[in-house]
Amino acid sequence: MQILLVEDDLSLAEGLQQALEHEGFVVNHVTHGKGAIHVVETEPPDILILDLGLPDIDGLDVLANLRKSRNETQIMLLTARDSLQDKVSGLDQGADDYLAKPFEMSELLARLRVLERRISTSISNTITIQNISLDTNSLNVSINDQAIDLSRREYMLLKVLMQNAGRIMTRDRLESQLYNWGDEVSSNAVEVHIHHLRKKLPPEFIKTVRGVGYKVDSQKSS
């Protein structure tokens, strides 16, 4: 997995590079926005970690520039600006994730894993967590290569949870993923589907945080 790190603080860049390489990423580093655009265009990395405060052009401009040319690189913003406005405009302009400084290394790694999973899903169409695989192409789910039968909504729920493994998905967010605005949703629809899913999956695969939401542990933390 190739990462291009765009960060003007050399000490931070060096530390990050070291940490990410230790995790098995291939990391290249540039300090300027224009350099970043050039590298992404000629030799696109899988993931771009982009600082917003750069010496030549603003990170958001780099972002806009790349998205205009329909570049598919996953982009993670890493910045000291943390106002809601900054977050919204960053995500609006096509960033895939956003992490504010100072960050915990473990959180950065967890989020990179989500991006990584997204990339590998789009290539192999398969997400595998523990002994469960979900194929987004054939819509098949299997436990230890034994296919199991899921309803459409159960499949969609599981897919969202597995794609975001390691993070809690709130009930409201899951509901909005499962249903259109026009749909009539009973208040416990998500609970009912989770209940059915649990019967078909190993116990404890989907964890509940009461009143908040559900979560599937990612491989690393389990």
Place this chain on the structure above:
Amino acid sequence: MKSIRTFLTVVILATITLMVFLSELQGFRLNLAAAEKLFDKQLADTAHLLSATYSPVTDNNPQITETEFFGFQIWIDDQLKLRSSRMPDELIANLEQGYQEHNFGKHRWRTYSYFDELKNVWILTAQRTDVRYTLAENIVIKSILPALIILPLGGLLIWTIVGYGVSPLQRLSDQLRRKQADDFSPLPIEKQPVELTQVVKSTNDLLSRLKASFQREKHFSADAAHELRTPISVLKVHLHNLNKKFPADDRNFQQVVTATERMGHLIEQILLLNRTSPDQFITKFISIDLYKLAQEVIAREYPQFEKKDLKIELNGEHCLIEGDQFALETMLKNLLENACKYTPDDGNILVSVKAEMQADENASQKVVKLEIQDSGPGVPEDQYGRLFDRFYRLDGDRHASGTTGSGLGLAIVRHIADLHKATIKLTKSSFDSGLSVTVIFPFYHANPLQVKKHHV
């Protein structure tokens, strides 16, 4: 001075009244003098008429109409020849030519003595002075009366005119009052009267300077954030990398890790406190579902609960309040962090959001309550008040797992509560031990922006 308009009206009316009074007084005097002259002439004329018609030989009665206010005597050589019926027999005036004043018959009289040399006769005429004054006064009052009637009318007119005159001031004060806290746009200067132009100019000047300093302040926060956050990130990343080189129980290394975390936390909280203090914080309030927000924040902060195997639960219902999302997220985050910090491993945290009727002494009103309970050691009741002071830490903050607090978390919570007109209540939690923090928000009454779900 309460109102320029009232002040001007009263002062102008008082001045006009005084001037009218003074001029009337002067007129009264002149009129009185003129009346006196008239009456004196009347006295003299009557005396002359008497002398012309009276003949000492025939001793005839002259044709003079007698009243109780007027009388005469005719004397020849110390002998009273003739008198009007109400006149006494004694001399009513000295036998000297001209006007005099005398008292007789219980009244004061104005007299006129006239000596007819041809007939050797003294004619004395008299008129009661009080009658003269009454008559004179009547004349004067009739000329003053219209002025008195006109005064209230004048007052009304002055009130209206002054009101019209000060209306630009009123307009200016309305414009200033309607300005939003973050509206630094200049006031229009074209339609202002000359007297206010300078005021408006100075105000605009002040506004633009305020805007500039406000933006500087805002930029400073952002710049400081960036400047401080990057080095902290550098420290954290390098410590993360060093982690593998030190044994897990290396105390020196762990101290550096803890201190770095503490510093990072402190910087964040100082920046937050700066950003959320009322004079810095410009809010664009929107309606926010507090329950949903709590869900999101708990989901985001879940890793820290998981790390300590805390059981966290959210219950309640969707409730709308009016607020600023960033501020409310910060509040929830700080309260959750606090609960997490002071609750020992395997403990419980219970969050609830619900709308309730709260009875006041005079009325009951709907409120939204956010309650966060933990199963930590709790806080002695006598310390509740100080808990929200800046940099105050309970017993030096020696709770749980060597917790490092900035002492700013709850100060920020209180700031944010203030901004939302919310109150904070501390009680014992419903667990065996622990603290319960309840933030009580006013209910948002506008129509909830709920998406209607269509029946198919």
